Amino acid sequence: xxxxxxxxxxxxxxxxxxxxxxxxxxxxxxxxxxxxxxxxxxxxxxxxxxxxxxxxxxxxxxxxxxxxxxxxxxxxxxxxxxxxxxxxxxxxxxxxxxxxxxxxxxxxxxxxxxxxxxxxxxxxxxxxxxxxxxxxxxxxxxxxxxxxxxxxxxxxxxxxxxxxxxxxxxxxxxxxxxxxxxxxxxxxxxxxxxxxxxxxxxxxxxxxxxxxxxxxxxxxxxxxxxxxxxxxxxxxxxxxxxxxxxxxxxxxxxxxxxxxxxxxxxxxxxxxxxxxxxxxxxxxxxxxxxxxxxxxxxxxxxxxxxxxxxxxxxxxxxxxxxxxxxxxxxxxxxxxxxxxxxxxxxxxxxxxxxxx
Amino acid sequence: xxxxxxxxxxxxxxxxxxxxxxxxxxxxxxxxxxxxxxxxxxxxxxxxxxxxxxxxxxxxxxxxxxxxxxxxxxxxxxxxxxxxxxxxxxxxxxxxxxxxxxxxxxxxxxxxxxxxxxxxxxxxxxxxxxxxxxxxxxxxxxxxxxxxxxxxxxxxxxxxxxxxxxxxxxxxxxxxxxxxxxxxxxxxxxxxxxxxxxxxxxxxxxxxxxxxxxxxxxxxxxxxxxxxxxxxxxxxxxxxxxxxxxxxxxxxxxxxxxxxxxxxxxxxxxxxxxxxxxxxxxxxxxxxxxxxxxxxxxxx
Amino acid sequence: xxxxxxxxxxxxxxxxxxxxxxxxxxxxxxxxxxxxxxxxxxxxxxxxxxxxxxxxxxxxxxxxxxxxxxxxxxxxxxxxxxxxxxxxxxxxxxxxxxxxxxxxxxxxxxxxxxxxxxxxxxxxxxxxxxxxxxxxxxxxxxxxxxxxxxxxxxxxxxxxxxxxxxxxxxxxxxxxx
Numbered sequence: 072x073x074x075x076x077x078x079x080x081x082x083x084x085x086x087x088x089x090x091x092x093x094x095x096x097x098x099x100x101x102x103x104x105x106x107x108x109x110x111x112x113x114x115x116x117x118x119x120x121x122x123x124x125x126x127x128x129x130x131x132x133x134x135x136x137x138x139x140x141x142x143x144x145x146x147x148x149x150x151x152x153x154x155x156x157x158x159x160x161x162x163x164x165x166x167x168x169x170x171x172x173x174x175x176x177x178x179x180x181x182x183x184x185x186x187x188x189x190x191x192x193x194x195x196x197x198x199x200x201x202x203x204x205x206x207x208x209x210x211x212x213x214x215x216x217x218x219x220x221x222x223x224x225x226x227x228x229x230x231x232x233x234x235x236x237x238x239x240x241x242x243x244x245x246x247x248x249x250x251x252x253x254x255x256x257x258x259x260x261x262x263x264x265x266x267x268x269x270x271x272x273x274x275x276x277x278x279x280x281x282x283x284x285x286x287x288x289x290x291x292x293x294x295x296x297x298x299x300x301x302x303x304x305x306x307x308x309x310x311x312x313x314x315x316x317x318x319x320x321x322x323x324x325x326x327x328x329x330x331x332x333x334x335x336x337x338x339x340x341x342x343x344x345x346x347x348x349x350x351x352x353x354x355x356x357x358x359x360x361x362x363x364x365x366x367x368x369x370x371x372x373x374x375x376x377x378x379x380x381x382x383x384x385x386x387x388x389x390x391x392x393x394x395x396x397x398x399x400x401x402x403x404x405x406x407x408x409x410x411x412x413x414x415x416x417x418x419x420x421x422x423x424x425x426x427x
Numbered sequence: 428x429x430x431x432x433x434x435x436x437x438x439x440x441x442x443x444x445x446x447x448x449x450x451x452x453x454x455x456x457x458x459x460x461x462x463x464x465x466x467x468x469x470x471x472x473x474x475x476x477x478x479x480x481x482x483x484x485x486x487x488x489x490x491x492x493x494x495x496x497x498x499x500x501x502x503x504x505x506x507x508x509x510x511x512x513x514x515x516x517x518x519x520x521x522x523x524x525x526x527x528x529x530x531x532x533x534x535x536x537x538x539x540x541x542x543x544x545x546x547x548x549x550x551x552x553x554x555x556x557x558x559x560x561x562x563x564x565x566x567x568x569x570x571x572x573x574x575x576x577x578x579x580x581x582x583x584x585x586x587x588x589x590x591x592x593x594x595x596x597x598x599x600x601x602x603x604x605x606x607x608x609x610x611x612x613x614x615x616x617x618x619x620x621x622x623x624x625x626x627x628x629x630x631x632x633x634x635x636x637x638x639x640x641x642x643x644x645x646x647x648x649x650x651x652x653x654x655x656x657x658x659x660x661x662x663x664x665x666x667x668x669x670x671x672x673x674x675x676x677x678x679x680x681x682x683x684x685x686x687x688x689x690x691x692x693x694x695x696x697x698x699x700x701x702x703x704x705x706x707x708x709x710x711x712x713x714x715x716x717x718x719x720x721x722x723x724x725x726x727x
Numbered sequence: 728x729x730x731x732x733x734x735x736x737x738x739x740x741x742x743x744x745x746x747x748x749x750x751x752x753x754x755x756x757x758x759x760x761x762x763x764x765x766x767x768x769x770x771x772x773x774x775x776x777x778x779x780x781x782x783x784x785x786x787x788x789x790x791x792x793x794x795x796x797x798x799x800x801x802x803x804x805x806x807x808x809x810x811x812x813x814x815x816x817x818x819x820x821x822x823x824x825x826x827x828x829x830x831x832x833x834x835x836x837x838x839x840x841x842x843x844x845x846x847x848x849x850x851x852x853x854x855x856x857x858x859x860x861x862x863x864x865x866x867x868x869x870x871x872x873x874x875x876x877x878x879x880x881x882x883x884x885x886x887x888x889x890x891x892x893x894x895x896x897x898x899x900x901x902x903x904x
Contacts (some may be wrong), residue, residue, distance in 0.1 A: 082745045227880065259880060260887050389881050399881075402888045450739045467746035471839070472739040498729030501746040559728045678758045681814045683793040684748060684786075688734040692739035 106194035121315060131343040139306050152317065154209040155180065161250070174354060176202045179220060188212035189353045191387075197222050200354035202301045203354040207231055215358075215386045223353070224369045230299065230353045231264040231384045235364065237344035239268050239286040239380060247271050251346075252318040252377055254408025257268050263381040267370065268411050269318070277367050285364040289303055294355035297341040301350065309336045309347055318412070320339045320345060327414035360387035366404040370411055381407055462482055469501050474694035476702065484700040491527050491714070493557075494564035494583065496691045497698060510702070512561040517706050519584050524713040525591055527612050530554050531599030531635060533617055534568060534682065536581050537589040547589055553603040569607055570615040595624045598634045600656035605714055609646040610639040610658075628715075738796050744789045749782055762788055767860075769817045771841070775854045775865035778846055781856035787839050788860060790815065798830040814877040832864050839863070844870050858873060 121144060142306075149168040153176055155161060164176050168189075173191030177184040177200075191198040192211040213223045232254040243249050250269040257264065277285075304312075306327035313319035326336045328346065337348050341356055362384035370377040383403035452650045473482065489496060493510045495516065498709075528534055532554050540548040551567030555578070559565055564583045569576065576717065581588060594617075614637075638659045650663055652671040661667075679685065691699075700707070767787035770777050776783075794815050801808040812822045821839040833840045848855035859870060872875035876882060 103781060124859070142860050160860060215880060216874070216876070219878045220880070221878070224878075224880045224883065262821075262891075389879070394887060395881075398888050399884050402884075403795055414826055427860050428798060452785075468743050469746050470743045474739070489731075489736070491817065496731040496733070500729050503729055558730050560730055564834045567885060595761045605793050614810045662890070676757075678761050681811060682757075683797075683811070683815075684744070684789045686732070687737055687740060687789070688746075688748070690735060691731045691736050693736050696736070 076115050076346060089371075113140050116400055120245075122241050123243070123249055124245065125362050126241065127343050127345075128379050129315075130345040131340065133308065133312045133323070134300075134302060134338065134340050134345050137308055138300075138302055141298075145294050147218060147265060151204060152207045152275050153204060154372065156209055157393070158184070159415065164210075169180070169266075170204060172201050172203050173198060173210060176204075176210065179325060185303050187214045187216075189220075190226050190351055191360060192222075194288055197351050199299065199301045200350075201298055201350045222351075224259050225250075226351050226353045227384075228259050228264050229254075229348070229350070229422045230356075231254070231359060231362070231382065232257060232266050233265065233294055233299075233339065233346050233348060234289060234341065234359065235266045235350065235380060235382055236268070236346055237341055238268075238285055238292060238364075239266060240344060242285060242288050243270065250316050250318060253322065253412050255407070255411075258409060261409060262405070263383050263407050265407045265409055266380050267377050268380060269375045273376055274369065275367065275378065284365050285380075288380070289359065289362045289364065289384075292341070293356050293359040293362065295342060295388075298355045298356055299352040301352070302340070302341040304334050304338055305335055306334050312338065312345060313347065323347060341427055358386050360386055360389055361391070363384045365400050368406050377412065379407065379411075432442060442715070444466045450531055457656055460653050467501055470696055472692055475698055480697040483704075484697045488700055489696060490529075494560050495703065496560060496696060497699075498560045499689055499691055501700070509561065513699070513703060516584055517587075517703060517710075520713075521611065521708065523588065523590065524716075525583060526591050527632075527676040527714050528554060528566075528591075528596065529598045529632065530557060530598055530602060530604060532567075532593055533597075533621065535590075535592045535594055535621070536579075538581070538585075539587045539589055549619075550577075551617055551621055552577070552579070553593065553607070553615055554619060555607055555615075569604075569615050570619075571612045572619070574612065576606075576612065576615065592623065594621050596626060598631055598632055600634065600636060600638075604657070606641065606650050606653075606655060606658060607639065607656075609648075609650065611642060614639040668718070734761055738800060740789055740792050740796070742788060742792055742841070742843075745785070749786050751786070752893060765817060768794065768815050769821060769860065771828070771860055772804075772816055772821050773818065776861040776867055778857060778859045779839055781858045784843060784858040784860045789844060791860075791862075792839060794825070795829055795833055798825050799833060802826065802830070816823070829862070836863070 077304050083364070090319075099239050141238045148170070150165050151162040151171075153166050153171075155164055155176060159181065161341060166176060173188070173193065174185065174192075177188050188200060190213040191200055192213055193204065194208045197213070198204075213220065216338070236251045236254070240251060245332055247269055252267040252269055254264070254266045306323055309323045309327075310320060313323060322337055326349065327334050336347050337344055337350055339350065339352055340346075361380060364380060364382040366370070366381045368379045368381070370379050381397050381403055385396075496515060497504060527665055533551070535549055535551045536551045537547050539546065548572070550568060552570035554566050555569045557564070557566035562584045565580055566583065567578055567580045569578045571577070583591075602646075639660045640658055641661060644663075649667075649671070650658065651663055651667050652674050703710075728744045742783050751763060753763060755762065761877065764783070765779070767779065768791050779787075794811065797808045797811060803809060807836050809822075813819075814826050816822050818827060829840075840863055842861050842863055843863070844859040846859045848854050848857055861867075863869070869901060
């Protein structure tokens with residue numbers, strides 16, 4: 072605590088401070104706000120500062136609008152037959168085409184399937200739990216405790232990266248406009264999940280408290296139990312959403328070119344955080360159990376000073392004693408060897424994950 | 428006193444920890460039952476990895492040194508205590524050799540006695556029973572002195588014992604000779620100055636087939652129900668035998684688990700032998716020397 | 728007096744047992760108890776898989792284990808073992824099975840010869856714990872599916888950490904050489 076009482080200011084919101092320090096901080100902020108208000112009142116020509124909160128709201132609004140627009144396209148309800156294969160018994164479900172999701176099917180089966188299923192397997196293809204079913208199909212559910220939960224683990228690692236992105240975007244003060252860059256293809260064996268981010272600070276060595284705060288934010292996000300809402304949107308809509316992010320605007324056209332339809336990308340929303348990714352993601356943030364953000368490594372690129380934020384997590388219900396988990400945390404502190412966004416102008420799309 | 432209690436608690440908790448480290452020690456928490464009325468489970472014994480450990484154990488180990496086997500009741504077992512006791516027993520044996528003896532052997536025991544004339548007391552008698560395990564092992568000697576039956580119970584590892592001699596090494600037909608209390612005094616009368624008897628080296632321990640004559644009833648126990656081998660015809664009316672017949676339990680010999688719960692498993696016995704095997708040659712040489720001593724006086 | 732019986736040398740039973748026997752109140756007393764358990768043991772040897780109450784299954788399991796261990800240790804030329812088999816197996820062809828089939832099957836086993844599975848309760852009923860007792864190596868399809876936890880995420884992470892550690896150690900060794 073003593074070293075925190077020095078000059079150094081944390082860029083995070085929720086860092087624990089000595090009481091006096093916190094008080095001083097508040098005063099300073101109050102002054103700052105008053106100045107800001109004055110500036111805003113002074114003239115209409117003053118350019119409004121770009122904040123993460125505003126950008127997030129905008130993206131979320133666009134997401135809602137697009138979702139409503141797509142929902143309105145379905146004018147009449149068609150029925151499809153879903154052959155469910157698995158516990159407690161095989162059955163056939165009559166669902167709505169383009170509306171019902173595997174999650175809805177699980178709701179018809181039982182609570183346990185609903186809660187533990189991470190992904191669905193539709194006609195042998197890995198499918199998000201909240202992605203509407205498109206035609207007659209066979210359905211299976213995937214979870215973390217199968218004998219080979221490869222896809223579930225991969226989705227978990229990818230979702231943890233995205234959740235880390237959400238936390239990074241919301242945890243910093245408004246004077247820092249955080250721009251998320253990308254994360255490498257999820258690889259559980261690397262020992263850590265990663266998000267590369269432009270924090271607009273030249274250098275930052277986070278203290279233990281700051282890392283713990285970030286971990287706490289991850290836990291809060293997990294406790295909020297948001298769904299991973301999935302939406303397939305036109306590249307133009309995605310570009311509109313991510314107009315304020317210079318990395319994503321470069322990545323979206325490439326991702327769209329690689330997609331099957333040639334001009335669409337997939338966006339996910341958790342709470343009000345929107346992310347463009349190829350997926351698939353796990354069913355909801357509540358699948359995340361024990362989690363810790365352990366390290367932040369600076370990365371030099373030719374365009375900006377980026378930071379590689381790393382963490383390690385376990386799904387909910389996986390109990391590990393603190394020593395073993397400490398070993399994992401220690402390993403996750405090493406610089407992740409995943410692909411670096413070195414040359415941003417020619418960076419590959421952010422997810423190298425195969426569509427399976 | 429407080430110190431002792433703390434030490435005992437530490438011992439108990441450390442015994443569970445130690446059980447993980449020691450090879451061949453059962454993994455469960457032995458010692459006192461945690462809850463009253465809780466069912467105590469006995470986990471399977473985990474033997475040491477040595478496949479020949481049972482073959483290395485001598486045939487007569489459990490007969491010659493029965494007190495080295497712990498008592499089989501799981502509620503009283505404590506592996507650490509048993510191990511420490513065995514060490515103490517070996518230490519005591521290195522100071523005062525304890526010879527090989529059986530129920531039916533005639534023995535002489537010298538104990539320290541502050542009130543006796545020479546500060547010690549020697550007693551000769553026939554061993555009618557031996558019992559308990561570990562440091563608490565004991566045996567009872569019986570003799571008739573001045574027409575009065577005398578029985579003394581000696582604790583084998585008591586520091587008061589100065590010497591134990593075996594005057595005549597033999598076995599009887601029964602495991603306990605408690606019926607000598609109701610037998611004619613002649614069968615348990617032995618001279619107090621009895622000489623040690625000759626015995627050939629390497630010969631098996633002889634079984635004395637003597638059948639004793641019991642005094643007429645009343646007796647200490649209903650001997651007709653005990654299936655005794657070493658007594659003459661009891662000469663009772665028929666009704667006694669009929670009643671004895673009713674009290675027989677012929678199914679007990681088929682109760683495999685009852686039999687099992689009364690014994691220490693083979694693998695565990697082998698492990699105990701493995702533990703004391705560094706001291707075993709010394710124990711055997713003392714045993715042989717004891718036999719030779721018995722031979723010497725007859726030569727001279 | 729707590730003293731081990733030394734007349735017989737008995738191999739250790741390879742399953743957990745109760746420290747005290749269960750009495751199983753029976754009008755014929757302890758003899759009736761054994762007669763009852765005898766039925767279960769005979770059924771087990773005959774059918775190789777039986778479903779019954781936990782208490783009885785667990786008690787009979789010890790007897791079955793001991794009987795098979797005796798058959799393996801002494802073979803069919805040992806009179807006391809033969810008497811024991813004769814008592815515990817009420818159907819005489821099963822005595823043959825014990826010595827010629829089961830003793831041969833479990834000759835080199837290092838683990839228990841039987842297995843006890845939990846079974847679902849009968850509804851509606853008294854909700855006594857039900858179990859399935861079976862001889863290992865029986866010809867029936869297995870009751871429990873094997874679900875390996877090797878690929879679960881924490882095990883993958885721990886295994887990779889272990890590999891990392893080994894690599895580091897090797898490197899250190901090379902450097903010191």
